[in-house]
Amino acid sequence: MNDGLRALDPSASVVVEACAGSGKTWTLVSRLIRLLLAGVAPGEILAITYTRKAAREIDERLQHWLGELAVADDAGVIAFLDQRGVDARNDAALIERARGLFEHVASARPGLTINTFHGWFSSLLGAAPLSAGLGGLQLAERTARLRDQAWGVLMRRAGSAPDGELAQAVRWLLAQAGLAGARSLAESLIERRAEWQAWLAAHDGLDGVFAHLESFFGADREAPVDALAQDAALRAAVLELAKLLGQGTEAQQRKAVALETAASQHDAQAFFDGLCAELLTRAGVPIAFKPGKSMEKIGAAERTQQLFESCAERLLACLHALSDRAAWELNRHALTVASAMLDAYDQVKRGAGVLDFGDLEWHAARLLGDAQTGPFVQARLDARYTHLLLDEFQDTNPLQWQVLMHWLDAYAPDQVQPRVFVVGDPKQSIYRFRRADPRIFAHARAAFAERFGAIDIRRNETRRSSPAVVEVVNALFGALDVFEGFAPHGTTQVGLPGAVEVLPAFGHDVDAPDEATSSDSGLRNPLTTPRVTAEDSRRRREADAMCARLQAMVGRVAVRDAHSGAVRPARYGDVMILLRRRTGLAVYEAALRAHGIPYFGASRGRLLDTLEAADLQALLRFLAAPADALALAHVLRSPLFALSDAHLLRLTSAGPALWAALRAARGGDDAELTRAASLLSDWLAAAAQLPVHDLLDRVFHRGELMQRYAAQVDPMAWPGVRANLDAFMELALKVDSGRFPSMPRFLDELARLRNEDDEAPDEGLILGEDPARGRVRVLTVHAAKGLEAPIVWLADAIAKPRADSGARVLLAWPPGAPAPEHLSLLQRKDNQGQARARFIDAEARAAAREDANLLYVAVTRARQFLFASGVSPARGVADDSWLARLQTALRGCPSVQTADDGALRLSTGTADACPDIDTVAAAPTVAEALPSTPVGERRVMVPMNDAQIWGTGLHAWLEALACGEPPPPRPPALDAARWSELERLARAMTGSASLRRFFDPALHRWAASEVEFVLPDGSLGRIDRLVEFDDEIWILDYKSGEGVGFAEEYAEQLKRYAESVGLIRPGKTPRAALLRPDGRLDCLF
Amino acid sequence: MSGAGFDSVTLPPGPDLFGRVARILLDRHGDALADCDVILPSITLAPALRSALSAAAGRALFMPRVLTPQLLAARWRGDAATDPDSRRLLGLVAQLRRVGWLGDADLWAVARELMDLADTLADVPVPDEAALEGAFARAHALHDSAALSLEARLVHAVWLADSTGTPGHARATTQALYRAAASARRPVVLLADTLDPAPDWLAAFARRVPVLHIGVRRAAGEDALSRALDAAWPVAADDVRTLWSRRVPADAAQRLRDRVRLVSAQSLEQEAQHAAACIARWLAEGRRRIALVASDREAARRTRALLERRQVLLADETGWKLSTTRAAATVDAFLQCLASDGYHRDLLDLVRSPYVAGDMDADTHARAIAEVDHWVVRRNHVDGLQALLADAARELAGRAGAALMVPFAQAANLMPTQAAPAAFWIERLLAALDALQARTALLQDAAGAQVIALLEQLRADSSGVSLALTFADWRQWLNGEFERALFRDTAIDSPVVLTHLAATRLRVFDAVYVIGADGEHLAPPQLRGVLGHEGLRRELGLADTQQAARQLREDLAGLILNSDEIVFSWQAQRNGEANLPGADLQLLDLMFVRAGLPSAVSAAPAQPDPEPAALPRQTSAPVLDAGRVPQRLTASAMADLMACPYRYYARRVLGLGEGDEVEETMGKGSVGELVHALLHDFHVAHPRLDSETPQALAGDMRARIAAAFDGAIGRNFQEHVWADRLHDRADAYVAWACAREAEGWVFDSGEQSRARPLDLSDGGALSLEGRIDRIDRGAAGVSLLDYKLRSSEAVKKSLQGGEDLQLAFYTLLEGDTVSEAAYLALDEPAPVPHPQAEPHAAAEALQGLIGTLFPALRAGAALPAHGDDRACAYCEMRGLCRKDWRT
């Protein structure tokens, strides 16, 4: 059996390390099908992947395949199964089972779970026992507001005890790091709350952590400078060194004197300073010391060298110890504040009844780790998983791993042990910032091999990329130190033509524009000359070159369609532009626009920054506060009103009360102003009543917003603007349909969303693209993970990786260890300390590895063609940049060619001949049929008047008494006194001598209350009481009203009733009467 | 009439259902129909039954009495006491608090879950505590789980309280039905619209009167339509055949395919547009009885708005949570003001409510709001309710804003400050709404009236419960009630109803649009928590998810059978994630394929691009009339003009500027002002430094710093950041200042306003104006100092490029006596001066430039919007210059 099929074997546990493009999803979903075929119940399967998007993709693929199987003929089913290592040729039952899987899975309860870790954790929490204290808590996806509140709580707490420990620590931190720095240190544990809890648990709480760190940083030992001063050996060595040097050159003699002076200092600090000045540079490294000829002459060269080194070393040790102390000081204060911050944050969350993602992980670990609640949660979830499938395993973090292990540990030894299937690629681990730890992959491989006998499978064959791309991948990563464990890739796409081209770095413009034309005064005239930005044009040139290249390729170069395999001319939709970071994004997008190249932006989270969204927000701001003249001016200049500056000048001629001026202009000579004034007045009135979404809908509709925007926006940008306008509307729908909506709250919420990085709403998706052209996708490498394209352009390839910096948690948690090995806070170089250097180094190595991984991900997105370009840095050289690495790799390839412009190019295979450009007809648009008249109407709701309420109550009583039912429920509008008054009345009526025959069953043949019937004209009649005697039939209508004309009103109606009753009960004389509250019977006939 | 007993029949769903029901009723009861009670699942079905009856009878007849179980129960509830949910909840929480088992949990949520549970169990005979614990343990296959038996005990306790004490609503309903059964005299016919078995109380009726239970079940082979449907969704629950072997002939499948369309959209907007267009088309075709089934409520809401644009109103049967209405938001805004101690944003939210001071006319209202807005900003009121109210009473007296603030003060003072019973809180809240003059306005609005009614109901329901609640606690309870209460706007009559799936049961439509038919929305509800366990549900005799899924499928089948045309649509992607149609719909489509037909899934049509309006080309390079060219110029206006002429125009000519906002924490600007002021005061107090010791000077400086920052630190501890920093640097500052004095520079004056007229070449005049931080006098002339609360590096940076004209401007203002002009970088351990290289030359150059610019402006030079990236980054005029869209 080949490796690919072994991974599908339901009876085996497997760990698959699969390179990019090797078909991970294919394998995972195929295994799911094999499991189901083998009779594993859907509820026994748990598949976990890294993102919701990926989970949905797996689900989609699974359902799609099962759907295909459900309607495939025998040959189809056999072929499908054969590809997945199952022989169904003579097995009708198996074929039938395969066809039934779709329904089987769809109807299974509990069903098959395909989820993310977070999703799974949240279902674990949902299954927590009530006693776990998690009841009713909601998951908060937005936490920035909560953090703000927590900071407020913390500051109040500090302020309430200004001499307390917390207050002092806060002030220390503020002085040390400033406000922003102090806040980020204080918040640093929030993201790492689970690790922090584990760290606390490992040291029995905060005091334990402090004790540990104090000794770790050596802060419990004698002050380093004092220790140095008391180091007799050092003093002796210094004196000896001075003595020897004293016999040397003049300079050496001077140093000898200085050393002697220093050594004679009693004050420890002076001793230390003196030695530092002589032996170390200002930067704190040993000076370049050479004994020189003079020492050789006296035969002391070796000795002086030795003495110098040992003294310098001792000094360095002291410096390190000092720096460690600084690290301890930082940690002592910052951890005090940060853990108090965590408390405050918890308090705020509790008040709001929410959990955040960190809590989710932490509680999941806690619940499953507990001997009581662990089994409880498993039992409550009703999920006895026998098969665990873990996708993108390289992105797992230590805590997730721990939760998994807890889950697995809960399987009793006598229970059926689960099978695990792990797939991932440590080479594509790029989520360190989300705490992923790729080392867990190797750890899991070993752990699962031991525990479940998991087979180790490594796949290095891509089904995606052309040989050219693969050759470069091998050259690039085979030689890279940091990329340990790389095995050369192969490809199944042997015949796929492809090329890799690396452009030379774009440097400074040779002919930079002259310094701005200046006025006589020597200063720039701002009216005529814009300020020349320091920003240089290198990136613009790179972007222009890229666009020109892309334009030249589209329609001319042949690509093979990924789905059909057909050869066709390249379209813009075949191109993916990858960037490591967002910096400079605007320049690339502007170039694309300028070249008329349609594109999808990489503007995740930037919806609210777009001008169109700003326009709508300005409108809402104005509607919330009409005095906001700036907001109004903004709206007036937007396409909604498209006023000119002349208009604005006119409106402000009497001062900045813009809205008053605009209203005054209504109905005047200017149609535009009139339009603006009347629409805005209308919306202003509506704003008080309508929810934001409905208000915006009115704006879109009555303001003809889309038509007007379409008129003003550049055609290349229009699809994006339109998508954003739709997205804003959707946002309004979502945000505003929450609890307790109001426009000010909505605007506050938008302001907040805009400032929150990971929550800021994305720009709208562009739909309905022209299929003949498609759109270039501009993406960050992170966002491109899991995607591919025939043509990939890696731009900005010289950019430096973002270094870990600023306040952060330093964590060392070896895979599989129950608790972290180290956790402390890092802030700056000067309080980094020496004691934790190895952890910091390990992080730096991990960062370097991740940077290489990112390049691997970028490069392996390409199916056929890969381009790379970048701009040379303003200072220094970038020989470690991606571009440089690619250049080196390419140079190492035998068949590389160098173009005139210095570009390196490697191509393989014979290029496909390009067929003619296919034209696609534009989709016809259908004219919409509209109902000609308004549909539906709003009734005017008239509340019941007092008499009506009274009458209804009497009705209810009479009916209850007549039917022998208990008292009717009292309507809220009637108080108890009036209610019992009604009861008395009703009883008097039904019991009165004259009326008894209508209510006492013994005195009539038949009676019914509230009788409905259909009148001949189809309308519905309703008789309060119908009483049948031997020869006549009475229609009673309870009437509580008074007045003369009153009875007549009903006469007509009752007459019609009587006629109908006559029809239904022929042979009886119908009689009709009104029954008054006083028991009077008005016979009508 | 035959004797007591239980009969049941089953009928297939479809347009003729009521015809069949009518024939059965007439057959069984004939003329005695008027003596029967027909119990329908929903009163909306009554008209259909009545017309079917008269059609079947072919003559006039007395109708049976038509009821629903709820209506019947209401008649028999009598004056039996029930415990309203809000009150039960208070009691339960009080109890949970007492026992204290549940730690930090949100007890309101837990209590609600337990109550729901007791209600679910209202019809179920619950065993004794031990037996229930046993059932829990069995279902979970867990022994000796303390957590589990705690839950069993809790469930049991709640159930017991409900069944032995005053019953809750659900149980009271059941009890009333039994009471009705016990005195039943009329035959009963019950039409069931779900798969649930006949309720137990019906059997109690059967002991006294004839009972007919009419179940509605799909038939497998009645006609082509139902055969095709049966092939997709087998009627028999135990059908083990696969779809492949259930194949039906293509023509049968085609019948079904003709009425069903499956439409996948790419976005919410596209889906809603498609739905609206579809419904509009149906109306245009003359169809009536149209349903929009809101599987996805957001998409449905969007569709409703789009239809309203076309003047199509929808009758909304779904209802919204009361908490999502503006009216409820006003109540919450008031409470939020109290909760946040008068936080300014909450206050501004409240005063903007159209209900507060609702009887004011719109203009006065707007003016009052603007005034309060302005006042809050001017005072920089962050929070602190009592201080706010006192200030407002003093400062706004007799002004428009008082019309808002006085009622607010009255309302706020009405609210209790201590824990109090719920009824008392509500009482006061209602009084507060009166004080806010909001009640009348609320009552005029449908949702508002419901808010008031709910509050009154809650007051009545919770009266007598003595549990004292803190404000936060009470508010949580109240929020929960607002969440649970449903607001339905019933005032619209329309052929198009907006409804939900369950409400469509047995109803016949001309056309139906199901919006949001994806796997997530079109799925049985996910049960969680105590009763989420399938095994336990079965153990207790409750419906499990399997049954819920079957019911869902039957609801869909019924909908298809009952409508001439039906469209299911969904968004094929949501938030960038794949989103599949509901599994039942996929199966339906596979059935078509199996029958040899093409898939019924189609993509929603792309929305055509709007016809661009004819708009004039907009430019952003205004030209000013000579009269509008400013006659004053300050240093910062000059900086605007240099950075971007358009910005200068917007700010200085139009007079627009971002309305100031309340500064919640001290920004650099206010710290700067504070520092300027304290340095000025310091130097005024010590004109000659050499007369005092540096220690004394530094001590005085520190005292001034403390005084200046005291208030700020009291409000927010974090303001220590500047206070401490300045405090630590006082010595260094004094040392620097003394040294400067020793060099011969003596403090002369500070905060000096200067104005200097400038005659321009075109005869116009311009007044240069500005305020100089500090002027020192020395032997050679005067020295101008400008304090910068920035680092030396930052100041140096801003000087590079030679376009920083501030010092030149001051030099020009001050005139010939100036011999030095410098910035003083203060955010350093010791102050660092950055003098202007040649002050007079710079001033001259500046004068030259101004002399060119202003005559040019008056002569009609344009003010183009050409700020560079640095200028535009934080420019608030971006919406006016529209630079983003220019290429």
Ligand code: SF4
């Ligand atoms: S955004 Fe830029 S171009 Fe527009 S006004 Fe502001 S500075 Fe000028």
